[in-house]
Structures are given as C-alpha cells and as structure tokens.
Amino acid sequence: MITVREARPGDGEIIWRTTWALAEHHGFLANFVAKPADYERDLFCANPVIGALIAEVDGIPAGSAVWHRSYSTNRGREIMYLEDVIVLKEHRRKGVARALFKAAAQVALDKGYGKVFWMVLNWNEDAKALYRKLGAEIDPEHRLCSIDGDALNALAG
C-alpha cells in the first residue's frame, strides 16, 4: 500500500535520510552538508520557497520529493521545480516514484503552477524511461551551468 502525504513538522529527519541516500547514490556526498534542521527550518517557515512530499509503503517512509517554487519568464507565472525525487533502495520497483510524481503534479495544479520541471542524469536510462512514461519531455539541448565558492566570490568582485 503506497501513500503519499505532504511533509509535516518533524519530517526533516526522514527527508534528510532520503536526500542523503540520493547524494550517496550519485556520488555527491562530498558536497552534502545539509542537516535535518535545515529542512525543518526551510519547510516550516513563514513563506517557504520549498515543499516536500513523503511516500510511505505500508506506513513506512519509502521515499520523498522536495520541490521549490520556480518561475517561467515565458509564462510570467510561478512553476514548480522538483529538486529531488527519491525512492529508498529497498522500496524500488513498487511504483513509489510514480506515486511521488503524481502527487507532485497534483500539488503543482493545486497551486496554479502550469509546469513542473526537473533534471535527470543522462546515463540514468531507467529514470528517463519512467519520466517518458509519465508524459515528460526530456530536452536534449539545455546544459546546466553553475558557479560557487571562490569562483563566485571572484565574479562578484
């Protein structure tokens, strides 16, 4: 029995556990400095920019989705960016990811966000196949640019 619910105060720990597992899976642990209290603070403040969903299998946390408010200048409207959709290893192949995407889509429509977007690693063929089955388009042309740390400080001057 898969259920998905909105995160509530106290869920920072569950979200941290799942995002940590994803960072480990992707080999990103070196950059993973978040603490459960960070999510707790940023989810349950006065005007949160993020939201989260918790998936449970028979009442046990099996995954999570963290999204944040985003914006389309083409639309002149807020949209939803899915930062993480995670299913813990022992709960894969049960439909948990699909349930999380479906719930995220419902949250987006409830909030008047006409579009949801997210990233996938190009080598992750299983994920790409699922996303296409869900109706998503995968754009071949956009590439992700970023700057942080010393380079960001240097740019700011």
Next chain:
Amino acid sequence: MITVREARPGDGEIIWRTTWALAEHHGFLANFVAKPADYERDLFCANPVIGALIAEVDGIPAGSAVWHRSYSTNRGREIMYLEDVIVLKEHRRKGVARALFKAAAQVALDKGYGKVFWMVLNWNEDAKALYRKLGAEIDPEHRLCSIDGDALNALAG
C-alpha cells in the same frame, strides 16, 4: 558606460521587452504569454520569489537578468537560479552580459546564496565560452525534464 541596477516598480515593461527579445532569438515565442504586468506583480509583491537587474548603456536599457530563489538539498540552503540573462542585439559585445552576471553574483552573496546556476543551449558556443571565462562550470550530464499542459493534468489524474 555600463551600469547595472536592481529593478524598481515600473520596470516590468523593460523586462518584458528584453525577455520577449530572448524568446524570439531562441524561437520560443509560441510559448511566450507573459505580460509586463506579470513581472510587475511578481517582482514587487510582499514575498517575491523572483528578482531582476537592469543593465543600461549610457542610461539606456540594454539588457536584463531575471533570477529566482532556488534551493539546494545538498546544502540545505537557498541558492540563486538565473532564469534569463539578456543583452539586446544592438548592445552586444560591450561587456553587458559580464556586468549582469557580476551584479547577479553580488546579489547572490548579499543574500547568502552560495551558488548560482542557470541553463545554456548546447549549440550556443559564444555563451558557453563567456560562462567559462566567468568561472562557471558547464555540466555535461544533466538533462532537463518537464511536463505541462494535458500531460501534467493526466499525470495528476
């Protein structure tokens, strides 16, 4: 003389003009439905999720940058997403883009955002060369997924 300033009430029209020009340049006009009033409303509301910078050359608007608050689950902190950095055609090759990126980096640091990220179209070698010169990294592996319209409604069920 290039100057960059934060957008102020009344700048919705300038931002609209520059974002429209970018959508035209990228062949995205079919999806461009934003109106100047949309930017005006979303920039100058109580808890805006977006911000904008206006670049001027000798006091004349030459470009703009629209960013929105974003979030890194790895950091457990807000970061900055640059939705658009635009230089109008007649003001290219003067250093306007660099000035906009520099100003955006300053805004990011002022707000405590330790990272700025944005997208580039892979065919845009000029843009990629500039971004690398600014100190940015261009990630080869991430791909952009999205769902909207009928597909989003169908997914939400």
